[in-house]
Amino acid sequence: MPQATLLQAIHDALLEGMARDPRVILLGEDVGREGGVFRMTQGLMRRFGQERVIDTPLNEGGIIGMAIGMALNGMRPVVEIEFADFIYPAFDQIVSELAKMRYRSAGQFTAPVVVRTPSGGGIKGGHYHSQSPEAYFVHTSGLTVVMPSTPADAKGLLASAMGGEDPVIFLEPKALYRTVRGEVPEGEHRVPIGEARIARSGDDLTLVAWGAMAPVAEKAAGLAAAEGVSVEVIDPRTLWPLDIGTIVGSVNRTGRAVILHEAPRSCGFGAEVAALIQERCFLHLKAPVYRVAGFDTPFPYALEKSYLPDPRRVLAAVRAAMAF
Amino acid sequence: MPQATLLQAIHDALLEGMARDPRVILLGEDVGREGGVFRMTQGLMRRFGQERVIDTPLNEGGIIGMAIGMALNGMRPVVEIEFADFIYPAFDQIVSELAKMRYRSAGQFTAPVVVRTPSGGGIKGGHYHSQSPEAYFVHTSGLTVVMPSTPADAKGLLASAMGGEDPVIFLEPKALYRTVRGEVPEGEHRVPIGEARIARSGDDLTLVAWGAMAPVAEKAAGLAAAEGVSVEVIDPRTLWPLDIGTIVGSVNRTGRAVILHEAPRSCGFGAEVAALIQERCFLHLKAPVYRVAGFDTPFPYALEKSYLPDPRRVLAAVRAAMAF
């Protein structure tokens, strides 16, 4: 299997999806002529024409609203929101429309739109080029929320999202775009929505992390191993609906859990995972479920490194859980 | 002390706040001539003039953006969003601007805006007149989130919000507007932000509930008492920053906790409260922290009664916790 970066893997999923299915349309700011600010859609407009790869005016609500209308009328739009931080002008279209269309029409109308957006920190982007908004979308009933951390998963999950019947918020860990490489199956490749990936097996503690925090978790697990602690790392990949079975199975075995994410801690998705674990694994837990997360501040510029969880902070939580 | 409904108490806080402080300005859709769709601001435009009680065009982002600008320039705007369900068009102004203004300018600019909005179900309003969006705002660093459930708290907390230096999302349980009455201190009355209220004392289990769920919790506590279970009911009043001390003190004593809210369960504010309790009270817990909440569906119209938690559903969770 060829090696690819996360960015290449997503690009390939888009290209192959468009080639396979004429209903697939890309739209967003700068996705056409420029090929996207991260060059994710480079070459696609030349190949598929400006009717199918659309440079839009600067209005995210318009982009997602238009995509919903396309989807109602049989297309498979894949939207790019330039940065996840700029998804808020479209929040109403997402929460009021995209998420509720199937329910409110009792299935008469559906909007299988995929909303791709670069998420998270790590590029010194400050407040507005670093946020991790997954919790907002997990809390919005009707949405599927996906966040891959490996190139193969990125390709396979995006293919599944594009082929599915439900709207998907597809969060891309921009810090990993060019920094991770991995084997990626050529041609059609699907990873099912709703199945977690066990990134590393272990016996003493379960560490749940997604997006750019998955490799941080793996590094922390390496540090812990050096201290004799065997950490299992689970990357949910699909944040919602969550593969709770895999997590509960692991925690029931290890008896300890730490959740790791970049987004601010309070009311983050880690709270939900922690709440679920303690509900379901109560008698197996030897320590509280700890959370390591971004701080409850806007995302800072100069102090980004202090803000973002690193393996040492994770290790401190692992130690605390082991010592409890 | 005179008796008042929740609606009257809020109205009085607005009226007294405007009379006391010429910097206070009200703005929103229909708040002027009509006095609001719930008649909350009735008579205020006649009294204070249409410069200070402003009927705005239909654009929530414009309303909150304008309020931010007023606040930057020394006013104390109090915004009404007609229903919490219509706050999403203003989500960008809230998340990107209101919540971050102080941080990003290192205190040079601040936006002490109060955003009032009727929240929650109970009026057969379906998808778009029933939502409880508190979790979105708790997860947004920089915001204070308040939700009273008694007339006295409503008046006192709104007065504190209007007199404070931080932006406040003030969620009003519309189901209680005219259905609860209580004593309300006359004249200036403040309830401090960040302090919970113990609505009922008990020894066996701690039940945390806010907004229109607080009276439901009290009813459930009554049912439990009939079964010999002594339930302590805590109404946080300020959802964020949360009065964790009061909750932890209670749970450490009772050893059991149930969280109750109307919003969809997953990634709701209940998840955060549950996560915090298990982190801090682990060794005292005799049962998992349970959650009773709205379902992870859009808010339904016909089946509203099945959707909204009622005392019997709460009682089932209390029983489960006691039997664990």
Next chain:
Amino acid sequence: MDSMISVIRPDGTADPEQDPGLPEEDLLLLYRKMALLRAFDEKAIALQRAGRIGFFVPSAGQEACSVGAGHALRDGDWIFPSYRDHGMALMRGCPLETLLGQIYGNAADPTRGRQMPSHWCDRSIRLVSVSSPVATQLPQAVGAAYAAKLRGEKVASIASFGDGGTSTGEFHAAMNFAGVFETPTVFFCENNQYAISVPVSRQTAASSLAVKAQAYGFRGIRVDGNDVLAVRKVVGDALARARDGKGPTLIEALTYRIGPHSTSDDPTIYRSAEEVAAWREKDPIRRFAAFLSGRGLMDDASIDAAAAEAKEAVRKAVEVVEAAPPVPFESLFEDVYAELPWHLAEARDALLAGKE
């Protein structure tokens, strides 16, 4: 652009310049549907007052808008209506029982009681599910039209909304996208002078709503919204242009909501009795009746008969719909996703268990 197109002149005759020249049967159809719509609204309000339904959004006074526009639509066109456009649904053939089922929210409702009354939809006529948030349907109408254009279909989309809707961010986005992508979209603004209590003079300082089209580089037209023939003509032309690849149009239909904003509203707070009375004089149904009488197509007897017929049709439909059982409890958890996920299955099972 601030002038207004009318067809039916004060003397009750048609302006030959603008007359859409509809065949007699269509003229009578328009009348019958307007009468049906009025009967439907009156019944719905009575049902709400009687506590048999919870809420309703009437369109009395605006019948010429939705019926005239609805008549101009063709099979294949997409409809993105507001909550005040059940006239379009009736015109396109949506059964009374579908609309009534929706406002009852029982098993007669194809949408399973999911939404508040007046938030209907009908896939078979491409009438998209009504949403409460004002104007969210506008960019969607542009997207549906774009898809049709991409596939080379000669169909258009119509988005309808109120004067208040023009202030939303969605209006701006949709108009701008339609202009840039030249989509076959008709923006149909029913300017009924108020957004709940806010008069249009406080909604915008523009000289008209139609003039706003200039900001997006396409045509804006003002039409007399109480003149069903004028609406039919202007919307018909705009749809034809759209289907022919000539791009979008904004239409401002000047009209008036005779009744309350909804059954929750008390319009006497913000409107004078004189103002309402003046507009009652311009009642679109009576005005069209006068025109038809002038043409010898109707007389007092057939006018009464049409009203009676409409009433009876509504009464019958109410009977059918009231007999339907409540929506099944389990439906609460369905249609959130294409397939029921584990967490909703669990929630349903727990609730069912607790119920026993």
Next chain:
Amino acid sequence: MDSMISVIRPDGTADPEQDPGLPEEDLLLLYRKMALLRAFDEKAIALQRAGRIGFFVPSAGQEACSVGAGHALRDGDWIFPSYRDHGMALMRGCPLETLLGQIYGNAADPTRGRQMPSHWCDRSIRLVSVSSPVATQLPQAVGAAYAAKLRGEKVASIASFGDGGTSTGEFHAAMNFAGVFETPTVFFCENNQYAISVPVSRQTAASSLAVKAQAYGFRGIRVDGNDVLAVRKVVGDALARARDGKGPTLIEALTYRIGPHSTSDDPTIYRSAEEVAAWREKDPIRRFAAFLSGRGLMDDASIDAAAAEAKEAVRKAVEVVEAAPPVPFESLFEDVYAELPWHLAEARDALLAGKE
């Protein structure tokens, strides 16, 4: 409305009809500030290329806009800038060290390294904190102006933004509110032809951006944005009208961004070399130099001297700012609320403990 106001004519003389008639010292001040802005931008880009700062948003080619507008402002006026308006800050007296401190994000930054470079603010000149989300500052500018009007102060607010900004919902909201409430607000749109890679022809189908003002019932004006005197004149008039209670104005300044959108951008992907070269010919600084030379106010020597002086000022400021230490770690948790809440105190303490 689609025509354009200029002052400096092709022959380098001023059109007496439009000439704002500034005193000589002001003319020279405008020139010096434009030269300073150019020197600042060149240095900042060099610093970014050298890895000494992380990012920068240049304004080269648009100096006449921000400097001309900045000169028209008075004490008490509010500024709601975009990330490309550091010229306004310079013009209003914001020290170079403040701007440079911000792009370094170290202890020399009054905003404590909180934001990306080019997101400055300065309370002392009422220049509000720049935000990345495009156009969010527009309704805020309306609110600040409303507050001033309510208190009877004779001040105005200016909001600046790009051609892309006109597509946002915030532009629509702000323009509409300003029209309805007749606030003393100047909407200053620097149409530099692109929103990153998207040309203005794909941003809107309108014949100009200035024409959009009609949708809101107030004046829209187009000005030559590479002509500092024209900008000074048009913005000055609009501000004066605003302060006098004559309401808002939309100004479209036609200009061009000579460099990349930001240091992260490669404009060669979406613009031709010829296009850029043609606009380089219209360089606002050289054009103004020609005018000043014609008036006998400058010559080659004083032009060179101004450039050298600007360079030296920037060099010195960089020296000062580079010497500053990093921002203190604890500041991460401050300014989220007026007072540090328990959960942030706990987080800070835990992190400090873990660090040891």
